[in-house]
Amino acid sequence: MSEGLKHRRQPAARGEAGWLQRGGGKFVTLAGASHAYHNINDRWPEAVDVKLLSRYSRAIANGVLGLAKTTA
Secondary structure, eight states, X not given: OOOOOOOOXXXXXXXXXXXXXXXXXXXXOOOOOOTTTTSXXXXXXXXXXXXXXXXXXXXXXXXXXXXXXXXX
């Protein structure tokens, strides 16, 4: 998995992440480029590429494990 665009951190998170932030939680936002995001057409199973989702999930898990090993 490669890094695409990096955005500057906003002082206040939007959406559900805002609740986490106000409660003192930490989070990472992963954003895609789907034109159907939050759209009626963004539904299972048609809008989900399970193989691609699996690759992203594995890459994220491996990245988190790598970070955990370097910060422990």
